Amino acid sequence: MILEKDDKLILLTNDDGLYAAGLKTLLEVMEEFGKVVLISTVESMSGMSQALTVKTPIRVKLLEENDRHRIYACSGTPTDSVKLAINQLLERAPDWVASGINHGANASVSVLYSGTMAAAIEGCLYGINSVGFSLNNFSPAADFSICKKYIRIVMKKLASEPLPSGICLNVNIPSARKDEIKGIKICRQARGNWKEEFEKRKDPMGKTYYWLTGVFINHEPESTDTDEWALTNNFVSVVPVTVDMTAHSYIDKLRKSFKK
Amino acid sequence: MILEKDDKLILLTNDDGLYAAGLKTLLEVMEEFGKVVLISTVESMSGMSQALTVKTPIRVKLLEENDRHRIYACSGTPTDSVKLAINQLLERAPDWVASGINHGANASVSVLYSGTMAAAIEGCLYGINSVGFSLNNFSPAADFSICKKYIRIVMKKLASEPLPSGICLNVNIPSARKDEIKGIKICRQARGNWKEEFEKRKDPMGKTYYWLTGVFINHEPESTDTDEWALTNNFVSVVPVTVDMTAHSYIDKLRKSFKK
Numbered sequence: 001m002i003l004e005k006d007d008k009l010i011l012l013t014n015d016d017g018l019y020a021a022g023l024k025t026l027l028e029v030m031e032e033f034g035k036v037v038l039i040s041t042v043e044s045m046s047g048m049s050q051a052l053t054v055k056t057p058i059r060v061k062l063l064e065e066n067d068r069h070r071i072y073a074c075s076g077t078p079t080d081s082v083k084l085a086i087n088q089l090l091e092r093a094p095d096w097v098a099s100g101i102n103h104g105a106n107a108s109v110s111v112l113y114s115g116t117m118a119a120a121i122e123g124c125l126y127g128i129n130s131v132g133f134s135l136n137n138f139s140p141a142a143d144f145s146i147c148k149k150y151i152r153i154v155m156k157k158l159a160s161e162p163l164p165s166g167i168c169l170n171v172n173i174p175s176a177r178k179d180e181i182k183g184i185k186i187c188r189q190a191r192g193n194w195k196e197e198f199e200k201r202k203d204p205m206g207k208t209y210y211w212l213t214g215v216f217i218n219h220e221p222e223s224t225d226t227d228e229w230a231l232t233n234n235f236v237s238v239v240p241v242t243v244d245m246t247a248h249s250y251i252d253k254l255r256k257s258f259k260k
Numbered sequence: 261m262i263l264e265k266d267d268k269l270i271l272l273t274n275d276d277g278l279y280a281a282g283l284k285t286l287l288e289v290m291e292e293f294g295k296v297v298l299i300s301t302v303e304s305m306s307g308m309s310q311a312l313t314v315k316t317p318i319r320v321k322l323l324e325e326n327d328r329h330r331i332y333a334c335s336g337t338p339t340d341s342v343k344l345a346i347n348q349l350l351e352r353a354p355d356w357v358a359s360g361i362n363h364g365a366n367a368s369v370s371v372l373y374s375g376t377m378a379a380a381i382e383g384c385l386y387g388i389n390s391v392g393f394s395l396n397n398f399s400p401a402a403d404f405s406i407c408k409k410y411i412r413i414v415m416k417k418l419a420s421e422p423l424p425s426g427i428c429l430n431v432n433i434p435s436a437r438k439d440e441i442k443g444i445k446i447c448r449q450a451r452g453n454w455k456e457e458f459e460k461r462k463d464p465m466g467k468t469y470y471w472l473t474g475v476f477i478n479h480e481p482e483s484t485d486t487d488e489w490a491l492t493n494n495f496v497s498v499v500p501v502t503v504d505m506t507a508h509s510y511i512d513k514l515r516k517s518f519k520k
Contacts, residue, residue: 044315046314046315047311047312047313047314048309048311048312049308049309049310049311049312049339049378050309050310050372050373051307051308051309051311051373052307052308052309052373052472053307053472054306054307054472055304055306057461057469057470057471058458058469058470058471058472059467059468059469059470060468060470076472079309079373080472083456083458083472084456084458084470084472086456087456087457087458088458088460088470109385109503111505112310112381112385112503112505113310113311113312113339118309121372125369125372125453125454126453127453157517157518161517163510164510165451166451166507167507167510184518186511186514186515186518188504188506188508188511189504189505189506191425191426191504193385193386193387194385196343196344196346196347197347198318198343198344198347198348200348201317207319208319208320209317209318209319210317210318210319210320210344210348211317211318212312212313212314212318212336212340212343212344238514238518239506240506240507240510240511240514241505241506241507242505242506242507242510243369243372244448244449244451245371245372245449245501245502245505246448246449246499246500246501246502247426247427247500247501247502248448250423250424250427250500250502251446251448251500254446254498254500255446257417257421258417258444258446258498
């Protein structure tokens, strides 16, 4: 892959691993926008959040190269992959970081656990226009092709109006037929949490172990400006995500409280 | 440990593992405030962020119990530990989740990578008053005892004025002598990023591997209202942290942009 001066360079990753159908779909769309360097793990890394690999070294292998893309396998997390690509593998800083298409939604507080969104947040921390895409369909037979139209719209928007520093996009696509999707809705993250229901089991040696399972609880199902509402009502949700986790609205109150 | 009706119940964890000096110090202080259930990993889990264990089962072992505390070893991440404790191990929902004292600061964007803060954020998602403590000293000989005074102040404040839903505290204590610490400063998260400098090495088989290293770049060293400034100037920084990652200030602009 030769990067010409006018080529856009896109760093692509995900958290479902190199063989995920959603990654293949996203690669196809990204190649319409520029040269693509894809880096991901062989195995899936779901729920890895912004985790870093600090106790073991990271290994990278170039798997494939043609005139449109290069593909690397990385042993680290999605966040490691973005860091390593930007620092060691890319010809120059990428124009975009794209992550996904995740197999399953990353709406509401799932943004905190998501490896897909962590990769986008990492790109954003480097000052790069970054976006994570997820499909609200966990079925092995999920049809990712319905996402293409909306990925193109978002990418064209990013090309014409770059995001401000410290903000990336969290795009979730509903699980619906093409003709049922009502369009794009700019949203805020819904208030909610995952209520865990650990499955307690015994192993063949009689020892207890737990599987993490859970159900998402939307604390405000009636609010129509949230990503959860958008997905439930067949809209594509686009949430601007900030890397600033300060609760700014509470600073003054806290300051007063500590002065007492 | 018998939990009486009037006892406060504190869930305690960290990301430096069960043998970390900072955890021992935090346990000592927490026992002044109530009965403590401590759960952590044997090994350290630094940089694990809000990662979940979804591909392997989680194991837990009761290591120690007396009339003041119970201590569990958990095979999962700090976030798993909080989830599992609340759902399977505790008599009832805890009054507080406390995490730390981390060996090293978690100021600015380190909140995104920190397992210590992830545990506090997890408690917060369950509607529990939660706080993460970190000491800005990475030395193996770090003196955690200087933190005690400030942990007590923060805990008393939380007891008298509980935090609003969706907000937890990120408390960083400077690396200084007791008499050099100037007090507590309520701050916002500084804008900055970690600039990686991967160390590229060859293993004995001649294959390349990378170690993640990095330096933190403060993008606004002159701003006096940030956690980074506070630490540098020997203040204890207290940042209210929200689980809402929406860039609210950008929603209207994005909405207009997508309407064009």
